[in-house]
Structures are given as C-alpha cells and as structure tokens.
Amino acid sequence: MCLAIPGKLTAKTEEDGMLCGRVEFGGIIRTACLDFLPEAEVGEYVLVHVGFAISRIDEDEAKATLAYLEELGELQAELGALEASHEALG
Amino acid sequence: MKHLDEYRDEKLARTLVERLRRTATKPWVLMEVCGGQTHTLVRYGIDGLLPAGMEMIHGPGCPVCVTPLETIDKAIALAKTKGVILASYGDMLRVPGSMTDLLRVKAQGADVRMVYSPLDALRLARENPSREVVFFGIGFETTAPPNAAAVWQAARQGVMNFSLLASHVLVPPALRALLGAEGNRVQGLIAPGHVCVVVGLDEYRAIAREFRLPIVVGGFEPVDLLEAISMLTDQLEEGRAEVENQYTRSVRMEGNRHAQQMLADVLEVCDRKWRGLGEIPRSGLKLRAKYAAWDAEVKFKLAETRVEEPAECISALILQGHRKPTECSAFGIRCTPERPLGAPMVSAEGACAAYCQYRRHETESELAGGVR
Numbered sequence: 001m002c003l004a005i006p007g008k009l010t011a012k013t014e015e016d017g018m019l020c021g022r023v024e025f026g027g028i029i030r031t032a033c034l035d036f037l038p039e040a041e042v043g044e045y046v047l048v049h050v051g052f053a054i055s056r057i058d059e060d061e062a063k064a065t066l067a068y069l070e071e072l073g074e075l076q077a078e079l080g081a082l083e084a085s086h087e088a089l090g
Numbered sequence: 091m092k093h094l095d096e097y098r099d100e101k102l103a104r105t106l107v108e109r110l111r112r113t114a115t116k117p118w119v120l121m122e123v124c125g126g127q128t129h130t131l132v133r134y135g136i137d138g139l140l141p142a143g144m145e146m147i148h149g150p151g152c153p154v155c156v157t158p159l160e161t162i163d164k165a166i167a168l169a170k171t172k173g174v175i176l177a178s179y180g181d182m183l184r185v186p187g188s189m190t191d192l193l194r195v196k197a198q199g200a201d202v203r204m205v206y207s208p209l210d211a212l213r214l215a216r217e218n219p220s221r222e223v224v225f226f227g228i229g230f231e232t233t234a235p236p237n238a239a240a241v242w243q244a245a246r247q248g249v250m251n252f253s254l255l256a257s258h259v260l261v262p263p264a265l266r267a268l269l270g271a272e273g274n275r276v277q278g279l280i281a282p283g284h285v286c287v288v289v290g291l292d293e294y295r296a297i298a299r300e301f302r303l304p305i306v307v308g309g310f311e312p313v314d315l316l317e318a319i320s321m322l323t324d325q326l327e328e329g330r331a332e333v334e335n336q337y338t339r340s341v342r343m344e345g346n347r348h349a350q351q352m353l354a355d356v357l358e359v360c361d362r363k364w365r366g367l368g369e370i371p372r373s374g375l376k377l378r379a380k381y382a383a384w385d386a387e388v389k390f391k392l393a394e395t396r397v398e399e400p401a402e403c404i405s406a407l408i409l410q411g412h413r414k415p416t417e418c419s420a421f422g423i424r425c426t427p428e429r430p431l432g433a434p435m436v437s438a439e440g441a442c443a444a445y446c447q448y449r450r451h452e453t454e455s456e457l458a459g460g461v462r
Contacts, residue, residue, distance in 0.1 A: 001154055001229060001230075002124060002232040016247065017243075033239065035348060036235060036352070047340055049284065054287050054288060055340045055341075067098070
C-alpha cells in the first residue's frame with residue numbers, strides 16, 4: 001500500500017491552484033502533485049505515492065528501482081491502476 | 091542458497107549473506123513492519139538465508155489488512171446509498187467486510203470506482219455535482235497526507251459533494267503496543283521506509299531509547315532488506331540500540347515537512363481499532379472538526395456497529411511472532427486470500443497471504459530451515 005514509484009519530472013505546472021508536475025514513469029507521462037515537494041526541479045527524479053511526489057531520488061537509483069519494479073510486475077500494476085483511474089473519470 | 095540468482099544485484103546479496111553469517115553469534119529475532127517488506131522477504135525467501143536460528147517476525151504494517159470490518163461495512167453501506175459514488179484504492183475494493191465486499195456490491199449495481207489518487211476522487215466530485223462522492227481513504231503516515239490534501243483542496247475549492255471515510259493508522263503506537271506486550275520477542279526492528287520518508291526519524295529514535303531497541307529504516311528490495319538485517323545484527327552484536335538509515339536514497343532525517351504540515355492541518359490523533367490487534371489508544375487519525383463538512387462519518391450519520399472477528403483466526407499471535415502462518419489450523423483451508431478469516435490474509439502484503447502465495451505447497455520439513 002505504501003508503494004511509491006520513481007519518475008522523471010519533465011515540467012512544472014499549476015492545476016486548480018495546486019503545484020503540479022508532469023512525471024514520466026517508464027514511458028507513461030502523468031500529472032503528480034508537487035505540493036509536498038515544491039523544491040523539485042525539472043529533470044530530477046521524484047518518488048510518487050498515490051499521485052503525490054514525496055521525495056527526490058538520485059537518477060541511477062531511480063532507474064535501478066524502476067527496473068526492479070518492472071521485473072516484479074509491480075510497475076505495470078501501479079501504472080495499470082493509474083490508467084484505470086484515468087478511465088474511470090472519463 | 092536459493093533465489094539469490096534472482097536478485098537485482100546477486101553479488102551484493104551474496105556478500106551480505108556471507109557477512110551476516112560471519113557476524114551473527116546469537117539467534118536474533120527481528121521484525122519488519124511494512125507489508126511491502128514482508129512480501130519481498132517471503133517472495134525471495136530471505137528469512138531462509140539467515141544464519142541458523144535467526145528469525146523474522148512479520149509486523150502489522152499492511153493498512154489494508156488492519157482496516158476494521160466495521161469500517162469496511164460502513165463503506166459498503168455508503169456504496170449502496172442512493173446518489174453516492176464510493177471511490178477507493180484498488181486493494182480496498184476486494185477486502186470482505188462482515189457480509190460482502192465492495193466489488194460484489196458494484197456488480198450488484200452500486201457505483202464503486204477504483205482510483206489511483208485521492209485527487210482523482212476529488213475530480214469525480216467536481217465532475218458529478220449532483221452526486222455525493224465518498225472517498226474511502228486508508229493508509230499509514232505515507233498515505234494520510236495525500237488523503238488530507240484532497241480534503242484540504244475540497245474545502246479550498248468549495249467542493250461540498252466530496253467527503254472522506256477515513257481509516258488512517260499510525261505505526262509508532264502499534265509498535266509500542268507490540269513491543270510492550272508480555273512475551274515480546276522482537277530484538278531489532280526494520281522501520282518502514284516510505285513512512286519515514288514522510289515522518290522522518292525522530293519518533294523512531296524515541297522508540298529505540300524507550301525499548302533499548304536497534305532500529306534500521308529499510309527499503310523494499312531484497313538487497314535493501316539484507317542490508318538492513320545486517321546493520322541490525324551489527325548493532326545487536328555490538329550492544330548498540332540506535333536508529334540507522336539504510337534507505338538513504340529516499341529518507342531524510344527530518345522527513346517531508348510539507349506533508350507533515352498538511353497532515354497536522356487536516357487530521358488529528360484518535361483512538362483506533364486495528365483488525366487483528368484490537369483497540370489501540372491514540373493510534374489513528376481522523377478529520378479535525380473544522381473539516382466536519384467533508385467527514386463522511388458526520389455527513390451520513392453513520393451508526394457504530396460491533397463485529398466479532400472469527401474465533402479461529404490467530405492473527406494477533408502471528409503479528410507478535412508467537413506463531414507462523416503455516417502453524418494456523420485454518421491456513422490455506424478455511425482461510426485463503428479469496429476467503430480471509432483475518433487481517434494477515436486480507437491483502438497480498440499480509441504475512442499469511444504472502445505465505446499462501448509463495449509457500450502453500452511447501453511441506454513443513456522444507457519450511458523448517460527458513461521458518462523456525
């Protein structure tokens with residue numbers, strides 16, 4: 001339940017008065033809330049939990065973690081939940 | 091050594107195991123708190139790699155598992171209420187309450203939505219102004235700030251058809267209850283990495299002092315856990331009881347101040363019942379009175395009920411390390427992930443469910459080396 005996946009911050013935006021970011025996870029780009037990590041900069045890797053960036057993470061570590069989660073099938077499960085959630089909203 | 095070739099870094103794993111076998115002189119008993127860590131330990135057979143006699147106890151760190159039956163029943167009652175959209179994390183939809191689960195009531199026509207983020211639930215509310223959207227929000231300190239942020243945003247944006255059914259739990263009070271219980275066997279603790287990303291290390295320092303207990307904040311991959319176990323063993327062998335951080339790539343000493351502030355603004359500490367452990371004082375979080383308009387308990391005047399857990403379930407003994415899942419008479423027969431009797435079988439991150447997934451077909455003798 002506390003799973004968090006690393007992604008690369010590709011842009012900083014604002015949505016509904018919230019500081020947000022476009023984050024790339026293994027090819028899929030999604031919006032994450034940056035309210036808890038306003039200091040994150042474009043190009044950095046961040047750890048995302050239920051749509052919120054909670055920590056910065058080193059690029060090499062992020063890539064290694066992504067590879068591990070992918071091998072376990074957990075990355076696909078998490079990204080699947082993300083996609084499904086998107087569809088549920090229409 | 092089984093499974094080692096499956097590790098991301100086989101060489102490092104082998105070095106850590108060999109080092110551990112050289113260092114450990116006593117049958118130390120350690121606990122991992124986080125359900126994600128339990129899953130990794132069981133999946134990779136890490137407990138079977140430990141020096142003879144050393145043991146891992148699988149703690150209560152699966153928030154899906156410890157959500158009380160009464161709260162799940164409330165979510166189900168809300169889902170059946172006319173005009174309500176009930177949204178929650180995918181894991182929560184499959185968990186049976188006392189009679190049924192959310193996916194089943196969805197199949198019977200209730201509007202139940204799986205969401206990835208609490209902000210998705212808030213968006214549902216904005217897009218369906220004529221409906222009431224209830225977000226069934228569960229979780230430890232990692233997930234409480236995001237859930238709180240959705241309520242904070244709802245208040246700021248004046249979204250009045252959104253509410254939170256909160257079942258948040260705190261790790262330290264449950265740890266104190268377990269460590270202070272008569273017959274406690276835990277000698278070293280792997281603290282949950284992503285909880286510490288948010289809260290930092292202060293509270294764990296207090297626990298280390300109170301119980302003279304070595305604590306290492308650990309990550310979630312097999313080598314993370316081996317390293318954390320090795321660091322705990324060093325502390326035990328040297329007679330130290332400190333807080334150390336293995337998961338330095340994500341955890342900062344002070345935690346995440348912004349997330350802590352959000353949590354404190356929206357939520358306050360309350361007593362909470364844990365499935366499998368019972369009532370623990372000041373171990374949960376509820377919405378503060380100023381957010382009552384977004385509190386599903388208040389909004390829908392939900393009645394308190396009392397549901398007894400099945401007498402055959404020994405989850406409290408398992409969570410305290412007095413029994414292993416395979417030593418339960420119901421394990422894999424009357425209690426399975428499809429029809430769980432109690433907390434540790436409820437989600438894939440519970441100890442019993444992990445044993446069921448990876449060790450169901452192993453015999454007791456094959457298990458002997460790894461489990462006892």
